[in-house]
Amino acid sequence: MVGGGQLARMTHQAGIALGVDFRVLAGTPADSAARVAGDVYLGDDRGRADLLAFAKGCDVLTFDHEHVPQPVLRELAEAGAVLRPGPDALRHAQDKLVMRTRLTELGAPCPRWREVAELGHVTDFAARTGWPVVLKAARGGYDGKGVWVVDDAAEAAAVVERAAQEGVPLLVEEKVAFRRELAVQVARSPYGQVAAYPVVETVQRDGICHEVVAPAPGLSEERAVAAQQLAIELAAALDVVGMLAVELFETDTGIVVNELAMRPHNSGHWTIDGACTSQFEQHLRAVLDLPLGSPRTVAPYTVMANLLGGDDPHVFNRYIHVMARDPELKIHFYGKEVRPGRKIGHVTVVGDDPADLLERARNAAAYLKGDPQ
Numbered sequence: 001m002v003g004g005g006q007l008a009r010m011t012h013q014a015g016i017a018l019g020v021d022f023r024v025l026a027g028t029p030a031d032s033a034a035r036v037a038g039d040v041y042l043g044d045d046r047g048r049a050d051l052l053a054f055a056k057g058c059d060v061l062t063f064d065h066e067h068v069p070q071p072v073l074r075e076l077a078e079a080g081a082v083l084r085p086g087p088d089a090l091r092h093a094q095d096k097l098v099m100r101t102r103l104t105e106l107g108a109p110c111p112r113w114r115e116v117a118e119l120g121h122v123t124d125f126a127a128r129t130g131w132p133v134v135l136k137a138a139r140g141g142y143d144g145k146g147v148w149v150v151d152d153a154a155e156a157a158a159v160v161e162r163a164a165q166e167g168v169p170l171l172v173e174e175k176v177a178f179r180r181e182l183a184v185q186v187a188r189s190p191y192g193q194v195a196a197y198p199v200v201e202t203v204q205r206d207g208i209c210h211e212v213v214a215p216a217p218g219l220s221e222e223r224a225v226a227a228q229q230l231a232i233e234l235a236a237a238l239d240v241v242g243m244l245a246v247e248l249f250e251t252d253t254g255i256v257v258n259e260l261a262m263r264p265h266n267s268g269h270w271t272i273d274g275a276c277t278s279q280f281e282q283h284l285r286a287v288l289d290l291p292l293g294s295p296r297t298v299a300p301y302t303v304m305a306n307l308l309g310g311d312d313p314h315v316f317n318r319y320i321h322v323m324a325r326d327p328e329l330k331i332h333f334y335g336k337e338v339r340p341g342r343k344i345g346h347v348t349v350v351g352d353d354p355a356d357l358l359e360r361a362r363n364a365a366a367y368l369k370g371d372p373q
Contacts, residue, residue: 002054003045003064004031006334006343007264007280010272011064012037014280020288025054033064035335048072055081062242062287063263066093067140084190084241084287085262092238093262097138097171106237108230109256111249116170122156129174135159138169147207149175176256178249182216183267184227185245187282187292188235195282195292196228197275202247202267208343209266211361212304214274214297217354219250227255234260243268243283266306266343271295273330273348274302299350305361307331307345310369313338322347322364329364 001008004026012033015022025045026034034040043050046068052075055061060082073087083090092099103110114125116135126133135156137146146168150156163170181204185197198215215224231246238244238260245265249256268279277285277293285292309315315338322331326349333345347364349357 001025001033001062001064002051002068004028004033004040005064006032006336007064008033009036009334010269010278010332011264011280011283014278015284018281018284018290020284023054023058025050030337032334032336046072048075051076052079055079058082060084060287062283063090066090066262070094086239086241089238089240089262093260095139096136097169099260100171102238103234103257106234108234109254111173111176111256111258113171113173116160116172119153119157119160122150122160122172123153125172126153126156132175134173134175135163136171136173137163138171140168145207176249176251176258178251178256180216180250181258182219182227182248182250182255183212183245183265184231184248185243185265185268185271185279186228186231186235187243187279187286187295188232188240189286189292190241190289192236193292194232194235195277195295196232197268197271197279197295198297199224199227199248200267200270208306208308208341210306210308211358212267212270213354213358214270214302214304217301223250223255230255230257242286243279269332269346270302270304270348272332274298274304274350300352301354301357302348302350303354303357303361304346304348305365306343307333307347307365307368309338309340309342309344310371311340312370315344315368315370318368318370322367326360326364329360331364331368 002025004024008024009032012022023039024033024037025041041054062084100113132149132151135148148159181202183202184199187195200212200214201216203211235244240262243264245261247259264279264283271278276296330348336344349360351357
């Protein structure tokens with residue numbers, strides 16, 4: 001797996017039970033996955049030389065991020081490396097202009113959008129859709145970075161000017177009036193087998209996922225099936241191998257595609273404790289072309305809350321209290337240095353009442369951060 005973050009760490013954990021020899025390309029020995037994996041290659045996880053050396057001896061290469069440049073991906077493929085997902089699929093997760101163009105061609109439900117080369121493109125677009133509009137960096141954004149909601153031409157001008165100075169391509173999208181944010185994950189193998197997880201509700205604040213409720217409460221069966229079918233169709237059309245996460249807006253009239261990720265995803269961390277097969281095991285099964293596991297849930301509801309670092313780095317001083325207060329709660333730490341606002345882990349709890357589960361998960365996450373509710 002290319003990248004030594006928490007996704008690689010949790011994929012490695014899933015690989016232990018499968019008997020998979022798991023090699024990680026990490027930037028430093030302190031990276032999340034490098035702390036636990038037995039086979040660690042230290043190097044630049046976006047650099048040509050290190051990736052070519054890393055790939056030697058690997059049966060399959062997969063990724064815990066989308067940041068390997070396309071020319072490097074294609075050179076790896078030409079050198080005989082098996083990449084899952086492949087370069088053509090990954091382009092749609094790396095470049096929002098490529099993604100929006102292809103989704104529009106496929107007839108997938110998307111916000112209205114256009115490419116931006118100058119301020120006039122934004123103002124003309126806003127004249128049709130109304131302000132505010134959403135400006136996005138076509139490449140390199142994550143966790144809310146590279147996304148700007150602008151209320152008028154003056155705010156748009158500042159973003160367009162800065163992007164031009166930095167050589168960042170932009171697109172503009174309408175600001176969707178949504179009820180809530182949803183996500184659906186599917187796995188697809190080279191054989192063509194697919195498995196779809198339940199549609200979940202995600203709670204985003206400042207561009208960061210804070211909570212996930214699985215399945216999404218109150219979502220009609222018709223709309224849930226439509227979202228799963230859409231994700232399956234996109235996985236096939238884009239030739240995704242492995243996990244595909246489709247982030248969605250639920251509106252009064254249906255669902256709209258917001259973002260794509262071709263790897264395990266934050267919206268699927270709940271599956272470790274809440275599904276028969278975790279997204280991490282499923283990703284390994286898919287990229288190794290093994291039969292896929294059941295995505296069935298183990299309880300009526302599962303709630304996951306991200307643990308964000310606070311001002312007090314001594315998180316383990318509060319660990320025992322949380323475990324003693326709620327013995328059914330599961331805590332997952334990523335082995336990362338605590339910094340304010342940084343994702344350092346997550347908590348999960350399963351049961352029958354989503355309101356109760358949310359309260360318990362929120363209390364645990366807040367206490368571990370150092371902000372007891």
